[in-house]
Amino acid sequence: MTSAVASTVPPRRQRRLALGVLLAAVGLAVVAFPLRATWWGGWVLAIAEAGVVGGLADWFAVTALFRHPLGLPIPHTALIPANWQLMAARVGTMVGDRVLTAEYVTREVSRVDVADLLARAAERVRPADLESVVGTVARWAAAELPPDAAVDLVAWLRRLLLARPVAPLLAELLEVAHRHGWDQRVIEGLAGILVDALQRPDFREAVADLVDGVVGSYRQRMGAYPSLLIGLANVLGLINRDRLVSALHAALRRVVDDPDDPLRRRLAEVLAELPARLRAEPELAARVEAAKAELLSSPVMTKLVDDVAVGLHRALVDDLGSGRSELAAWLIDQLERVRAMVASDGALRRDLDRWLKAQAAALVGRYQDRIADFIERGVHALGPEGAVRLIEEHAGDDLQYIRVNGTVVGGLAGGAIYGIHLLLRLV
Template structure:
């Protein structure tokens, strides 16, 4: 457009020179000559005006030219003041955000299928979030973090009165007969443990028997009888749901459930056991090992594009989007939070934002300011020159017409 405006000015100069040579041939050439002469004046005047805004015309230090570079600090302060007055006041921010449905817009984005396509925005968000999650876990001191997590869990667990909780759980399990599979498992476990330690049991019986029994070999028969009796008893208890020993075990469990809730001595013993467990170094070492395995597993899953973690994050984002679209109460809460956050940012950081704008513009050199402002205005600057050329020509032709008539 700058080239077009300049060529137009040169064309008017050529027409002016050419028409000057043929003025005597016909009166119409006078109008052409007047138009070209005034168009040159208008084009040159507007070229000077446009150029004077941004630089010195022809490099000459004419007063009141290069206006924008000379006043860039004042422009920076004016821009900052305009931003502060019209945009970053709490009242303006609150009013602007009153009609905004931030939650609905976020929900539309999260459920948009295009955002889920390969390389889509949501996929990039998911990948970036997973990588950020992995880097955070890697950057933190695993021992210190594990200790902090363990201390937090321990402090919360220490506040819980475990005995009544366990007592109610056991009482409810007995009432719903959910303790029977546990009882059967304990009986089977007892039988397997006894089978694995048969030799130890025989040795204990042999050591307790006197020398006469060992000499006669009766200690082996006694041990075999004891083991057979125990196996038979366990089998009967396991098979017979009405066995007397089952009743005794259930009575013991019911008493334990009652004592855990109501007996102060039993509750104190459980609390002592809990404290000993929390203070045991072996438990702390075990937890650190568990935590490290969890941490490494999370890092590995976060960086594996084929892992389920990415799918879970995508599903979670989609579910969040549906909730933001459909749940009016959630929308209201999110929009209120966004509005309060925006007002809070304007109140707390508005002055810093305005100062940042002002200082940034002040730091620009004259060339940068000129190029950015001129580029922002763009083609319209050259249209000023073109319009000035045309309007000047029309005015010149009008004056020439009036001169002939008068």
């Protein structure tokens, strides 16, 4: 039996029960009517008549919620179909304003020990599970990623970064990285990526164009005399973009190869101080936002990032399509390191616990209106007929018992009133 059929059988059974109780009251009234002259016959007749009235009244009330009784357009009936749009709006408002609030989510999420859940999940995950997941994703990516996927992703990330303040997020990420000793690895990793990329002629040329753009931008902001000196140095070949790029390449290589490199140490010091400065110095945060906007809006940077995205997509597809993907092996190794770190590092789990809970509350606060609107549109999409059917399927038993109770309670009330009448006659 299907679920739809199963859900309709109990209401039909209870409907027959309610109708049977009402007909029993009618039958009792018919039988007791000839005996109404006796005290007990009148009492039984009063019980039966009151039961019939109570049953009919509750039948009318229940029916009036969903439709017009007997099809008659009686005022204030068919309440749910007539007020369905208002009800849908009220449901969305109630959920959005009174249920799904940041305070409620924060209170409920605070009861969940996310750190313990992360620890247990990390302990249960096996290397074979990571290999299976990464292999599945790699095969899908090699087969399904379109050529412009990387460019579209980069464009989406650029729009996201332009729309949101980056200083608070940067401060939080740098603080977590420094606390767990990841800042040195971040410096080395980013420098290594740039060193490898600068060995490609197309990337090197794009960086040279970026250097020209930066020099030109600063020259425009300077006064006439410094600008003239820079222009003269450029004409005489003292400012050579290829030499600048080569110097940058050499400096980055030293950062990668030498842990005691002065530039590397200075970068580590700057990264350690930057979170506190970003929070305490509004001017610095404003400069970071301005630099972000200028960098992301620069035509040279846009071309550079798009070229890198196209090359990255091509390299990824070639690597993931091979039988022994280096990227997949690297991802498995990194995921295994993260798993082991989460399983063993209690401080990291507590940081993740706080961050996830804060993000959950922030997401609710940010999308509260959208969630309420989504719920309202979902309820409204049911339509009046669908809403009536849904309520009757889920509350059909209780609705029929209201009719049964109306008959029973009406009969008891009628019997009690007639009993008082008999007592008063005896007095």
